[in-house]
Amino acid sequence: MEKKGLIYMDHAATTPARSEVIEAMLPYFAGKFGNPSSVYRIGRESREDVEAVREQTARALGAEPEEICFTAGGTESDNWAIKGVAYANRHQGKHIITSAIEHHAVLHTCEYLEQHGFEVTYLPVDRYGSIDPGAVSDAITDKTILISVMFANNEIGTIEPVAGIGRIARDHGIPFHTDAVQAVGNLPIDVDEMKIDLLSLSAHKFYGPKGVGALYIREGVKIDGFIHGGGQEGGRRAGTENLPGIIGLGKAVELAAGAIKERSAHLREKRSRLTDGILGSIPHTSLNGHPELRLPGNVSVTFRDVSGESVLRMLDEHGVCVSTGSACTSGSLRPSHVLLATGLTPEEAHGTVRFTLGRTNTLGDIEYVLDVLPGIIDDLRQTPHHHGDACYLYRKSGGRTSSEPL
Numbered sequence: 001m002e003k004k005g006l007i008y009m010d011h012a013a014t015t016p017a018r019s020e021v022i023e024a025m026l027p028y029f030a031g032k033f034g035n036p037s038s039v040y041r042i043g044r045e046s047r048e049d050v051e052a053v054r055e056q057t058a059r060a061l062g063a064e065p066e067e068i069c070f071t072a073g074g075t076e077s078d079n080w081a082i083k084g085v086a087y088a089n090r091h092q093g094k095h096i097i098t099s100a101i102e103h104h105a106v107l108h109t110c111e112y113l114e115q116h117g118f119e120v121t122y123l124p125v126d127r128y129g130s131i132d133p134g135a136v137s138d139a140i141t142d143k144t145i146l147i148s149v150m151f152a153n154n155e156i157g158t159i160e161p162v163a164g165i166g167r168i169a170r171d172h173g174i175p176f177h178t179d180a181v182q183a184v185g186n187l188p189i190d191v192d193e194m195k196i197d198l199l200s201l202s203a204h205k206f207y208g209p210k211g212v213g214a215l216y217i218r219e220g221v222k223i224d225g226f227i228h229g230g231g232q233e234g235g236r237r238a239g240t241e242n243l244p245g246i247i248g249l250g251k252a253v254e255l256a257a258g259a260i261k262e263r264s265a266h267l268r269e270k271r272s273r274l275t276d277g278i279l280g281s282i283p284h285t286s287l288n289g290h291p292e293l294r295l296p297g298n299v300s301v302t303f304r305d306v307s308g309e310s311v312l313r314m315l316d317e318h319g320v321c322v323s324t325g326s327a328c329t330s331g332s333l334r335p336s337h338v339l340l341a342t343g344l345t346p347e348e349a350h351g352t353v354r355f356t357l358g359r360t361n362t363l364g365d366i367e368y369v370l371d372v373l374p375g376i377i378d379d380l381r382q383t384p385h386h387h388g389d390a391c392y393l394y395r396k397s398g399g400r401t402s403s404e405p406l
């Protein structure tokens with residue numbers, strides 16, 4: 001098959017900003033540059049435009065505008081939700097419940113809190129990566145001050161029973177945070193229906209700009225401010241607003257909110273073709289994550305007896321961008337905590353590749369991958385693989401954990 005241009009299949013890591021988003025942002029770098037806190041006309045106009053995005057974002061989640069705070073992305077939103085609620089409620093108790101498969105923005109924040117006197121329960125998952133709401137119930141003590149469980153997993157795509165967990169949290173009067181960074185734009189979300197009290201989102205995961213996101217904070221939730229300084233974001237997240245970023249977030253939310261069902265159906269169709277094609281043509285291969293309750297674009301596959309890093313590298317030579325299930329840190333392979341939690345062995349985790357499809361992937365892209373992949377896997381299985389090999393990217397990038405699933 002003819003070599004194509006870039007085939008991007010790593011939409012869980014980031015997405016390209018849509019042209020409508022860039023167009024909406026451009027005037028705000030120079031022409032409409034007024035500080036939203038300034039009182040003259042161009043300042044007031046910036047304020048109005050920021051508040052319009054706040055309303056738009058709130059509407060997309062079934063929230064009120066006052067409950068939306070803009071942040072610098074998903075990582076900051078997760079940090080704020082968890083540390084903010086932990087410190088504001090520490091006199092009631094110091095116990096937090098989360099899961100073993102959260103994004104590092106949640107896990108490392110919880111580990112930090114453990115070093116500061118908090119106690120964290122990391123709930124296990126089944127082989128599909130699903131969390132049992134009953135296990136959440138069982139983990140609750142009279143010291144529990146926060147439950148944080150992700151909406152959908154970024155590595156294996158599994159959608160968690162958020163509404164069920166939300167109901168349990170509400171019944172116990174415990175605030176419930178969900179990292180919905182992978183869900184926004186892919187799945188319908190209603191914070192009231194699902195009894196969500198705090199929700200993290202990030203614009204660059206749904207065709208908006210990088211470095212901007214939001215934290216939904218339900219009215220009445222006790223939470224500390226996160227960045228101290230001026231009065232922005234109700235004094236809880238100080239600093240002059242990222243005006244172009246927020247405008248871009250607004251446009252991305254607007255484009256993402258419409259026709260979620262139709263877009264997801266299209267993505268699922270492509271996902272099925274890629275999944276069936278890989279599993280049907282390459283032996284000793286299995287799909288990770290839940291077979292049905294999964295993100296519409298996620299295809300996480302384990303190839304036995306190959307290193308995912310090698311597959312990534314070979315696909316890269318064909319212009320195809322994917323991720324792996326392991327991260328090279330300090331020169332040694334650290335298998336993904338998510339894959340290990342689902343019961344994969346470290347070897348299986350190392351043989352895992354994540355394809356995440358997005359709006360611009362065509363069936364032609366998928367056919368191309370299905371055309372080249374069997375040969376790649378076959379070649380790699382013929383050559384004995386070295387563990388050092390798998391850390392090629394790590395060394396080449398000077399120690400960056402370039403292949404870490406984002």
Ligand SMILES: *Cc1c(COP(=O)(O)O)cnc(C)c1O
Nearest residue numbers: 073074075103105154181202406
């Ligand atoms: C990408 C991602 C994050 C981090 O978001 P950033 O905006 O890149 O900081 C957090 N959680 C999940 C599930 C993600 O996929």
